Amino acid sequence: MTDPASVDSGIDLAPHELRILVAVERERGFSAAAAALGLTQSAVSHSVRGSERKIGAVLFERGRTGARPTAAGERAVAHARRILRLLDTLVAEARGAAGGAVEGPLRIAAFRSVALHLLPPVLVRLRAAHPGIEPEVRVVREVGPGTAGEVAAGRADLAIATIGTSSPIPAGLVGGVLLEEPYSFVHPAGHPDPRSLPLVDWTEACTSYTRDWWAAQDWIPRASMRTEDDGAVLSMVSAGHGMAIMPALSLTGAPATVAITDLGPQRPTREVGYVTTPELARSLAVRALIRELRADRAPSGGPDPRG
Amino acid sequence: MTDPASVDSGIDLAPHELRILVAVERERGFSAAAAALGLTQSAVSHSVRGSERKIGAVLFERGRTGARPTAAGERAVAHARRILRLLDTLVAEARGAAGGAVEGPLRIAAFRSVALHLLPPVLVRLRAAHPGIEPEVRVVREVGPGTAGEVAAGRADLAIATIGTSSPIPAGLVGGVLLEEPYSFVHPAGHPDPRSLPLVDWTEACTSYTRDWWAAQDWIPRASMRTEDDGAVLSMVSAGHGMAIMPALSLTGAPATVAITDLGPQRPTREVGYVTTPELARSLAVRALIRELRADRAPSGGPDPRG
DNA sequence: TCGGCGTATGAGGATGATTCATGGAAGGGG
DNA sequence: CCCCTTCCATGAATCATCCTCATACGCCGA
Numbered sequence: 307m308t309d310p311a312s313v314d315s316g317i318d319l320a321p322h323e324l325r326i327l328v329a330v331e332r333e334r335g336f337s338a339a340a341a342a343l344g345l346t347q348s349a350v351s352h353s354v355r356g357s358e359r360k361i362g363a364v365l366f367e368r369g370r371t372g373a374r375p376t377a378a379g380e381r382a383v384a385h386a387r388r389i390l391r392l393l394d395t396l397v398a399e400a401r402g403a404a405g406g407a408v409e410g411p412l413r414i415a416a417f418r419s420v421a422l423h424l425l426p427p428v429l430v431r432l433r434a435a436h437p438g439i440e441p442e443v444r445v446v447r448e449v450g451p452g453t454a455g456e457v458a459a460g461r462a463d464l465a466i467a468t469i470g471t472s473s474p475i476p477a478g479l480v481g482g483v484l485l486e487e488p489y490s491f492v493h494p495a496g497h498p499d500p501r502s503l504p505l506v507d508w509t510e511a512c513t514s515y516t517r518d519w520w521a522a523q524d525w526i527p528r529a530s531m532r533t534e535d536d537g538a539v540l541s542m543v544s545a546g547h548g549m550a551i552m553p554a555l556s557l558t559g560a561p562a563t564v565a566i567t568d569l570g571p572q573r574p575t576r577e578v579g580y581v582t583t584p585e586l587a588r589s590l591a592v593r594a595l596i597r598e599l600r601a602d603r604a605p606s607g608g609p610d611p612r613g
Numbered sequence: 614m615t616d617p618a619s620v621d622s623g624i625d626l627a628p629h630e631l632r633i634l635v636a637v638e639r640e641r642g643f644s645a646a647a648a649a650l651g652l653t654q655s656a657v658s659h660s661v662r663g664s665e666r667k668i669g670a671v672l673f674e675r676g677r678t679g680a681r682p683t684a685a686g687e688r689a690v691a692h693a694r695r696i697l698r699l700l701d702t703l704v705a706e707a708r709g710a711a712g713g714a715v716e717g718p719l720r721i722a723a724f725r726s727v728a729l730h731l732l733p734p735v736l737v738r739l740r741a742a743h744p745g746i747e748p749e750v751r752v753v754r755e756v757g758p759g760t761a762g763e764v765a766a767g768r769a770d771l772a773i774a775t776i777g778t779s780s781p782i783p784a785g786l787v788g789g790v791l792l793e794e795p796y797s798f799v800h801p802a803g804h805p806d807p808r809s810l811p812l813v814d815w816t817e818a819c820t821s822y823t824r825d826w827w828a829a830q831d832w833i834p835r836a837s838m839r840t841e842d843d844g845a846v847l848s849m850v851s852a853g854h855g856m857a858i859m860p861a862l863s864l865t866g867a868p869a870t871v872a873i874t875d876l877g878p879q880r881p882t883r884e885v886g887y888v889t890t891p892e893l894a895r896s897l898a899v900r901a902l903i904r905e906l907r908a909d910r911a912p913s914g915g916p917d918p919r920g
Numbered sequence: 921t922c923g924g925c926g927t928a929t930g931a932g933g934a935t936g937a938t939t940c941a942t943g944g945a946a947g948g949g950g
Numbered sequence: 951c952c953c954c955t956t957c958c959a960t961g962a963a964t965c966a967t968c969c970t971c972a973t974a975c976g977c978c979g980a
Contacts, residue, residue, distance in 0.1 A: 336959095348958095353937080355959085369946090378707040389703065392695065392696050393692075396688075396693065397667070644926070653969070656968075675927060
């Protein structure tokens with residue numbers, strides 16, 4: 307401290323310190339973070355204390371129930387995540403530039419219907435083309451920050467998200483539209499008057515997309531029910547308890563007990579696309595995945611919106 | 614490689630290793646880098662060797678004349694600079710969040726006319742709003758990678774660059790347009806037939822912008838001369854040795870010995886904007902600078918292109 | 921063949937990270 | 951009220967890592 311030359315030796319945080327900060331924030335506690343990292347609680351305590359001394363600010367409020375980040379801690383953790391990701395891409399890109407194969411983990415955030423029905427064949431082809439890539443799909447609710455929020459927070463490399471005027475690509479991220487899928491009218495097969503059934507909705511339903519459509523209809527649902535996810539909606543409809551307006555992806559592999567009716571040219575639609583960071587968009591693994599996603603979309607028709 | 618458990622302990626490079634890579638690239642040699650960092654040549658050699666082992670690629674070609682980066686090394690060094698910068702901002706912003714102030718250096722790359730005529734009032738207001746910020750402007754020729762290249766290489770935090778179809782924002786970076794400035798016809802005041810004078814050009818002139826305009830004109834310059842920069846162009850014109858087509862910023866504070874003629878509605882224009890990395894776009898200092906840049910642009914008219 | 925200029929390498933010491941063992945503080949039952 | 955659990959903090963010992971010193975290697979030009 308007294309010697310100015312001694313300052314330059316250690317103002318910056320080492321990667322393991324950054325990892326510890328991120329883990330403490332994620333696990334909401336020192337002990338839990340230590341367990342998650344395979345370290346001792348003491349090591350985490352020492353490391354956080356050292357980081358705080360280097361930075362000169364308290365990063366976590368320690369309490370009875372664990373540790374929660376302060377305002378300074380929030381910022382530090384957000385930067386830490388991005389730095390760690392850049393460190394990974396540094397290694398990956400340098401390897402790639404050296405002529406090596408594409409390899410390493412690839413964290414994908416997707417909502418349920420995409421993870422179940424769109425990604426599997428894509429990832430099969432991706433692994434066939436690039437055996438070194440290890441895709442990890444995490445299902446994320448498309449509410450709040452949604453899947454794109456996972457990318458923004460550094461917890462995912464690429465997100466499959468609904469893209470539109472009401473949910474644009476977040477600032478600082480890049481992305482593109484993969485497919486525009488129509489909503490269809492789903493109802494129990496053989497029901498005499500399915501429109502009299504209550505409407506079954508779910509939390510992630512993009513109501514803003516369908517609201518305009520409802521407003522233009524001459525019939526409105528008798529009642530409405532809300533369920534957990536689109537799979538549950540399909541179960542309800544299949545059991546004859548209601549009808550629903552669902553996007554095509556959620557209807558993939560629907561049982562024969564439900565009937566699907568096209569809503570005609572005025573039907574509502576939603577656009578599904580990918581979102582990633584500009585950095586990762588340049589990485590070979592992410593580009594390979596986007597290529598496969600596009601190749602998957604291509605046979606189903608539609609012009610290429612790519613620039 | 615043989616022990617899988619040993620892999621997770623150290624794939625990522627420590628800050629001091631990144632610093633050494635950057636120094637070797639800058640100093641073009643291990644010994645010179647060691648001297649610059651106050652280390653031993655042996656330490657640099659060990660460190661680079663360790664980094665190469667972790668990455669799995671040769672980063673520098675060693676020879677009797679020193680060391681030069683390979684393709685993999687180029688990428689690694691560019692990432693290293695950006696990571697080191699992010700580490701600095703992490704500390705600075707965490708301190709700021711705790712103390713309430715934004716502080717630290719802010720490296721701006723700009724071409725000559727912007728540095729002379731656009732930035733000064735902006736930086737005055739920036740320093741007034743955030744006394745802790747220390748802006749450092751570096752004048753960079755807008756040729757080759759240009760100012761945006763400085764950001765991509767991690768040598769600047771934000772670049773003022775010309776943005777257009779022929780020079781888009783580089784992949785992996787983000788940016789926005791600040792102003793669209795017209796080119797004007799500059800000639801010696803009082804000259805009877807300025808169009809008969811030779812055209813004075815300079816290295817950075819965005820000839821692609823003006824070329825189309827020339828093609829649509831019914832008069833072509835008699836001859837052309839090339840000078841060092843736009844300031845020299847203005848001197849030549851002022852001395853009566855030629856005429857030129859120059860953007861508005863370069864004409865700020867032009868002497869009374871030159872006359873400026875508007876080229877009418879068909880005049881060529883160029884767009885001037887900022888370019889930064891997605892990570893730094895989230896930092897407080899960069900955001901404050903962009904805010905002041907926008908505030909400066911606003912009074913001169915034009916809609917806000919920002920999303 | 922010999923300096924001069926680069927880098928590579930091995931051994932030893934300093935620096936720092938992790939662990940072990942222990943202490944303190946705050947709730948929640950009995 | 952006491953105990954028990956669950957957190958985090960702290961000090962000393964252990965262990966890994968980084969740095970330096972000394973030296974070896976390769977390459978050029980005189």
